[in-house]
Amino acid sequence: MPKILLLQASARSDGNTHQIVQALRKQLDFDVIDLKTKHIEPYSYERENQSDDFLPIMRAFIEQYDVLILATPVYWYSMSGVLKNFLDRLTDCISIEKQLGRKLRGKQLASLSCGSDGIEVEGFHTPFRLTAEYLDMEYIGSVHTWIAETDIEEEVLARITEFAEQVNVRLNAKN
Numbered sequence: 001m002p003k004i005l006l007l008q009a010s011a012r013s014d015g016n017t018h019q020i021v022q023a024l025r026k027q028l029d030f031d032v033i034d035l036k037t038k039h040i041e042p043y044s045y046e047r048e049n050q051s052d053d054f055l056p057i058m059r060a061f062i063e064q065y066d067v068l069i070l071a072t073p074v075y076w077y078s079m080s081g082v083l084k085n086f087l088d089r090l091t092d093c094i095s096i097e098k099q100l101g102r103k104l105r106g107k108q109l110a111s112l113s114c115g116s117d118g119i120e121v122e123g124f125h126t127p128f129r130l131t132a133e134y135l136d137m138e139y140i141g142s143v144h145t146w147i148a149e150t151d152i153e154e155e156v157l158a159r160i161t162e163f164a165e166q167v168n169v170r171l172n173a174k175n
């Protein structure tokens with residue numbers, strides 16, 4: 001069975017993105033790493049950040065998983081800061097840790113956004129698709145979700161179901 005790792009990239013561990021991730025978990029089997037509990041330094045040309053949690057997370061993904069789901073809240077029409085830091089650090093995987101970068105080839109990537117309404121920012125998921133393409137990973141889809149008040153609306157639940165199905169179809173097609 002292919003294994004899925006989801007990175008939860010919110011500025012709070014138990015917020016809206018977490019709620020959406022929990023709803024997705026009822027339909028898709030995956031492990032979660034909460035980046036809020038990890039130390040991810042920004043990219044550094046001077047490589048001053050090599051003892052933070054980035055490389056251990058990437059190594060764990062490469063060794064143990066087939067699919068990466070990036071789950072981010074919408075902050076100022078874009079991904080969260082911690083996820084941007086994480087993506088910037090992928091540069092380490094094509095420079096100082098090239099063997100690691102090569103092992104990303106063929107793995108699958110998907111992205112999930114959680115905002116406060118149903119309006120998906122144009123091009124929000126483009127960086128994830130292009131990053132996957134650049135790293136020779138297979139981009140298997142995206143979903144935009146939201147929590148307006150406190151509960152997950154029916155339409156959002158339907159989107160989560162559709163996304164889970166889409167991921168499963170792509171997993172089964174490959175394996």
Ligand SMILES: Cc1cc2nc3c(=O)[nH]c(=O)nc-3n(C[C@H](O)[C@H](O)[C@H](O)COP(=O)(O)O)c2cc1C
Nearest residue numbers: 010015016017073074075076077114115116117147
């Ligand atoms: C710093 C910040 C910026 C935000 N910017 C946006 C935005 O541009 N568009 C939007 O729809 N919601 C925006 N929101 C609302 C969040 O996307 C929304 O409440 C989301 O569900 C929060 O998820 P979280 O609890 O995991 O942080 C913003 C919230 C914060 C804290």
